[in-house]
Amino acid sequence: GTKANLPDILAALLPRQIAEVDQKLAIRQGLVDRYRSAFTGHNLIAMVDEVDGCVSAQHLFVIGVPAAIRDMVLKALNQAGVGCTVNYRAVHGLEFYRTKYGFDRDDFPIAADWGERTLSLPLFPGLEADEQDYVIECVLSAVADSAKEAGLTGQD
Numbered sequence: 001g002t003k004a005n006l007p008d009i010l011a012a013l014l015p016r017q018i019a020e021v022d023q024k025l026a027i028r029q030g031l032v033d034r035y036r037s038a039f040t041g042h043n044l045i046a047m048v049d050e051v052d053g054c055v056s057a058q059h060l061f062v063i064g065v066p067a068a069i070r071d072m073v074l075k076a077l078n079q080a081g082v083g084c085t086v087n088y089r090a091v092h093g094l095e096f097y098r099t100k101y102g103f104d105r106d107d108f109p110i111a112a113d114w115g116e117r118t119l120s121l122p123l124f125p126g127l128e129a130d131e132q133d134y135v136i137e138c139v140l141s142a143v144a145d146s147a148k149e150a151g152l153t154g155q156d
């Protein structure tokens with residue numbers, strides 16, 4: 001077991017954060033809705049679907065781009081000042097599991113495909129509309145430019 005007491009200083013911050021949780025969740029949901037709307041019809045997929053009757057914390061907005069260009073898109077976005085990252089990789093592809101259990105990419109091809117496609121975009125309550133517009137513009141541009149450079153068609 002683990003004893004994980006909250007330090008006093010962190011506990012002192014909780015009441016205000018708890019009071020604002022619904023407001024901040026609504027802001028996050030609005031940002032997610034803007035992203036979904038902006039990316040509809042492009043060669044991107046929102047990696048997490050909304051499920052009726054469920055409430056998401058919307059702590060990340062993860063998109064999937066063609067695996068062949070994911071790292072190119074990541075580099076282009078970071079060069080444009082857009083702080084995006086790869087939060088999810090297929091567990092079986094991590095060195096520990098490959099070494100310990102001998103897993104191969106094709107042992108779990110769907111997980112591998114998702115892990116090779118994902119990017120997490122900026123998503124936080126203080127993200128302003130013009131900043132999000134810039135992120136959207138950069139994502140669409142980076143994906144289009146990278147796909148062209150890699151010789152991908154809209155079907156890839």
